[in-house]
């Protein structure tokens with residue numbers, strides 16, 4: 094059951110608009126993602142989290158169409174199918190402090206309707222993958238901030254999701270953990286679609302196969318990390334080639 | 350239930366509100382139950398009745414525990430994560446509620462078991478249908494925790510749990526003051542029936558239906574995507590509530606003839622207790638007999654003692670005319686039961702034993718109740734209860750004196766105060782001292798004259814008798 098069963102497009106977003114009252118968080122986003130690790134960059138308030146929440150089936154779109162794994166999210170019946178194949182780490186990660194790491198991950202395995210017999214192994218595997226094996230029986234409230242984030246990642250990947258949505262997963266991780274985490278992303282990205290929203294441009298350069306930059310609710314750049322580097326060849330703002338590319342993409346969008 | 354669900358339930362049991370609920374209910378339950386152990390020690394049905402009474406504290410605790418559990422998802426800001434998962438929300442809700450319910454059940458079971466440990470070794474009557482009462486208590490906690498869970502989900506505030514607890518406490522308190530059927534909508538009962546009455550199982554089944562349907566309605570409101578589905582259990586709850594609320598109040602209690610059956614100690618004079626109280630008969634009988642001996646040679650003196658619990662309303666009135674109907678009124682609608690004494694028995698010469706408060710936690714006879722009552726005073730009370738007129742404003746001072754002296758004599762008091770809250774005046778003490786200074790035959794003659802005058806309600810004779818002792 095671990096193998097991806099997906100052949101078509103993992104994420105297909107067309108002309109997505111999300112409004113909160115008068116504020117428009119997403120203003121006509123188009124996005125097609127397949128297997129691989131996709132970076133999502135953009136300034137504060139650009140709409141990254143909003144996009145993640147729509148894809149995670151917890152926020153509603155105002156207009157436009159969103160389909161995941163060839164299921165239309167507006168259909169209640171399809172939601173359940175999609176959710177079983179979904180992994181999600183919210184930016185504001187909530188958890189039950191009295192649960193142990195193992196219990197927390199197992200609880201989510203249950204919520205994701207995994208085959209019961211597969212759960213114990215999957216839980217151990219997920220905890221191992223985020224490097225928490227030695228803390229598996231500690232209560233969450235006893236973990237450090239970075240470990241907590243990793244426990245959050247473990248619950249997201251426990252069901253070997255076909256679509257994995259991670260909203261600022263590397264915030265609070267130490268350098269060594271970040272290196273291991275990028276490695277983990279690459280492994281998962283081989284047969285799943287991973288979307289990582291982050292402010293750490295370096296992570297994107299190293300771990301991602303594709304990059305999307307959003308600004309003011311619009312996707313203003315889509316391409317590979319190399320494409321983004323190329324876009325920044327004319328500017329000098331930024332300390333690394335990819336930062337320069339990011340800055341250039343944002344500036345170009347604002348001029349329009 | 351799959352093993353995975355069992356593991357999830359176990360997590361909730363250990364990590365949720367359940368342990369706190371179990372502990373607080375067990376502690377509060379045992380504290381309140383054992384604080385009034387004299388009302389149930391040695392008796393099964395009164396144990397169940399008192400378990401229902403202490404629900405006035407336990408139901409609010411269950412509701413608060415439910416509300417706290419219900420607010421957890423919001424407090425922990427985990428709704429976002431839960432919303433992205435496939436399982437229908439009613440399932441985690443049900444597991445969550447089950448954990449709280451099991452917690453409250455453990456607390457109540459511990460409380461009941463602690464009580465049962467004091468009852469089982471000594472009980473002389475197995476009781477009638479009382480375990481239905483225990484089931485209603487459990488259903489009450491289930492309903493309270495479900496309503497609490499729903500309210501905790503719906504109202505986004507940490508104070509919901511304590512406030513809901515207070516609300517339930519107040520509602521429970523108000524319910525116990527209702528005389529009509531509405532009191533039965535709460536699982537709490539307002540007073541113990543000393544095991545001499547019982548509730549019909551059919552009625553308690555209706556109560557259980559009402560409580561569980563209410564629980565189901567509360568859970569469906571917050572758990573189901575289609576909230577209107579809650580109208581189904583709600584309709585069941587209403588259908589069950591109607592006969593409860595419109596039915597009788599205290600009249601729901603049925604007299605239990607077996608519990609009231611007389612069990613008499615071997616030998617003479619006759620000392621009999623109700624079967625439900627018979628476990629203290631061996632303690633009571635020798636002491637009462639010793640006191641009855643005093644009346645030998647007193648004309649019209651008392652010659653037997655019978656448990657008040659056994660006597661019908663009519664028998665009590667005949668045995669204690671002075672207590673009159675005003676002192677021994679049957680609550681509205683409650684049925685009287687059959688006489689237990691033989692037709693020939695002279696109830697006038699019968700001491701009515703009121704053992705209320707006189708049974709200690711270890712199911713033996715208490716030397717003195719917390720209100721200062723003793724068995725001696727209870728038996729001696731018969732001398733005063735012989736007074737056959739309406740006790741009220743028209744009773745002359747001298748009649749009071751005569752009654753008081755007679756009681757002190759019957760109790761075999763010396764010059765100390767009774768210590769049960771009644772106060773003996775200087776004048777009464779002097780009159781009593783006078784009586785005691787007389788030769789025994791004269792003392793008994795005076796007592797005989799007193800009994801005759803008191804039973805006839807002859808105020809002139811009582812005044813004269815009091816005058817003799819001045």
Ligand SMILES: Nc1ncnc2c1ncn2[C@@H]1O[C@H](COP(=O)(O)OP(=O)(O)OP(=O)(O)O)[C@@H](O)[C@H]1O
Nearest residue numbers: 113116117118135136137138139140141142143144
């Ligand atoms: N629940 C909400 N109600 C009202 N406005 C919202 C809500 N959520 C987001 N917004 C608005 O939508 C816009 C996009 O917010 P979003 O959280 O998607 O940005 P972001 O790209 O994730 O930013 P950051 O990098 O700071 O996390 C912002 O202007 C924000 O104020």
Ligand SMILES: [Mg+2]
Nearest residue numbers: 141142143184
């Ligand atoms: Mg964000």
